[in-house]
Amino acid sequence: MKQPDDIFSQMLPFWEHLTPQEQMALREASVPSTLPKGTITHRADQDCKGILLLLSGQLRAFLLSEEGREVTLYRVREGETCVLSSSCLMDAIVFDVLIEAIEETHVITLPVTALSPLAQQRPEIELFLYKTASERFSDIMWTMQQILFMGMDRRAAIFLWDESAQKGPVLRITHDEMARYIGSAREVVTKVLKYFAQEGIVALRRGTITILDREKLRRLTGMASVEERTPRPQK
Template sequence: MDTAETAGLLSAHFSAWAHLTKEEQDGMLSDTVLTRYAKGACIHNGENDCKGMLLIKKGQLRTYMLSESGKEITLYRLGAGDVCVLSASCVLSAITFEVQIDAEEDSEVLFISPLYLQSLMERNIHVECFVYKTATDRFSDVMWAMQQILFMSMDKRLAVFLWDEIAKTADDTVHLTHEQVARDVGSAREVVSRMLKYFSSEGIVELSRGGIRIINKQKLRKLAE
């Protein structure tokens, strides 16, 4: 990717760009790398992996927590144009929160060097504000995920997830396996499978190898409320 295209992406999605000097902009461009990832690839593995600030040019990433037992809890997703700073935890002195990031689709990601980002934060208040505001916004997503897991019943959590998926994709079929759904709602596959079978018996969904088709949106929405 050429320098002009990189500058265009940074200008569009990194609001502090306009507050950088020409020298600072040139420095950031020279310390920004485009990396391509295949679907399923690990982008950031948490502890001791400080990749820097990332900007998604193309694709979709999943950010999640991993327990000691290997259980995954999806926190939020990132799409084209989104910025993530939790992959640069080494420059966030007030934050010690480790996440994992995987590519859910073939993706192209820009990485801004953590060392250069830190140097900019130390001398440019606009960069520092952008980084911490972005982190705060993502923590809002994290708190929502935690609230669902801690305070919502399993049937409601699953209903909310299915409703959000069909609203997002404009498709009445959720093209995910039971294992993938379980990761997203923070539960075990067996629990999700049992609940989906219950939804099926209630005439809310139709299950197939290709996914989960919503056949009664009114019932699903009532469960999700």
């Protein structure tokens, strides 16, 4: 198992710029914890916790409408950091999202109480926060682009393609979960998946979706094949 210093140095670009005393202060303030699946670790009506370092598992940031509809904005995976849970450190960013563990997730929290005084003295920390937040906003814009401009079949295909690249051809996910991740209704997702099954692209079982034909799925995503992406040699 990696030692805390190894984790901090790999996941926090500003770590090497801190003095030994500052590193010790963050190390002693850090809080390891396990978030059971379904845990809401951040919401607008709670105090922001700090930076979350994901050791394993997965989080998702999402919006919840007054009608109860969820739109997943982005996900944070193992080896990544969640900084919007420390949004109170970033005065220029006002963004109310909920953050949920979508599987059992192990994290180390660097509390705001320890980060705030350091951020005032170390511009590297503030730069890291804004840089990481801006990358997440790029993910959010991509999500909005999909919702506003892409058909449901393409959005579903992109989701399945990305998930299978991470987890393999057998995806243990329900139609309801998939609908929440891509910002749609479960009935619509079920209809699209049934069409994919009729076309031989996927096989559907209770709680699982198995990718059968990656080439057909790739075509639905709109991505070029390897051959199409490879430049032809000049004559």
